[in-house]
Amino acid sequence: AVFGLVTLLTVAVFSLHAPPAMRRLSILCAMVVSCLVYALAANGLGLAPPIDFGMVRTAPWFGLPPLRAPRFETHAMLAIAPVALVLLAENLGHLKALGAMTGRNFDALAGRAFLGDGLATMLAGAGGGTGVTTYVENIGVMAISRVYSTLVFVAAALFAVLLGFSPRFGAVLRIIPDPVLGGLALGVFGLIAATMVRIWIEHKVDFADPRTLFTVGVTLIAGAGNLTIAMGQVVLGGIATATIAAIGLNLILGWRGRRRPSPSEKE
Incomplete structure (x- = not known):
């Protein structure tokens, strides 16, 4: 809990008091700083479970992600079917949040968002992946960085796809301590909750x-x-x-x- 609070405070400090360029990278900067603090306290002073760097050293730099052929099972389809309602509501909520942050109305683009979600989920499922959506964490990052350009997100998506071919990068992500991730999540989801309240106020619910x-x-x-x-x-x-x-x-x-x-x- 202590390291989670440290991470949360680090995000707040970078978001409010860092130079403009670093404010746009406040999540990344806070994660790096918090991981270093955790490693010093855990691996150096023994105050928490240490970070195991072994998987990073043994993971190759390049490799293909594991792919699985799709299988159709009744119980699995029944479990996934209700998720479609969740994705629809989640997508629409994200559009509303973006509209509140940018001052624009994106209701007319809801169909495109639903179509993109469906096609992406079909593509991910064809390779053995899970269903995908417009993740709320990304909306929270947009709220902190104030970067709303779709071109930036296209470039980030392509970069993420390339990093998916590096098992070592995946190992680096897996060793990020849970308290650090918890602190980051608390800050990001808190911003989304605040945006939700803002939407209620502006629409006079x-x-x-x-x-x-x-x-x-x-x-x-x-x-x-x-x-x-x-x-x-x-x-x-x-x-x-x-x-x-x-x-x-x-x-x-x-x-x-x-x-x-x-x-x-x-x-």
Whole structure:
């Protein structure tokens, strides 16, 4: 926990007080500094589980990633099918967050985002990978760096693909201490949560309405508490249950539609 807080504070310091060029790389800079502090405390002073650099030394510089041919199994498809709803809601939420950060409306691009998600997931699955999406961590990095250029992300994606052919780089990522990753995640996800509240405020969401209050409350608790539901071999985690709760409660509680204002309220 201590090293996680150190990482979180390091991110905040770089984001607020570093030179402009370093602010755009605050996540990377904070990760490097935090890893060095952890290595000094753990490997040097023995205050925490040490970092094992053995896998980095033995991993080759270049190599092909392991590929697997797709297999179709009923229980696996039943487990993955509900994830489609999560990806739709997640994608739409990310577009809303980007719109709030940039002051633009990206609703018209939702179809492209869904199509890109679907094609990328099909491509990843064809090689034995997992489903992919517009990860919220990237949105958090955009909020910190204030870099929104799509060209930058295309270049970063191509660079990431090239790094995927280096097992040694993968080994470097695997030795990053969990407390450091936890601190980084706390900062990034915190920014996304703050952006969500900003969207509510700008759109004047009525939290005096019990339907809105109940829907938001249940969704937040299900997601933050990682509410897990198991149905046979199908297990739905917190993200899936929160998404289903949000969509289901909104449909059930809002079936009567919005209340029409009375003549006196119109005046």
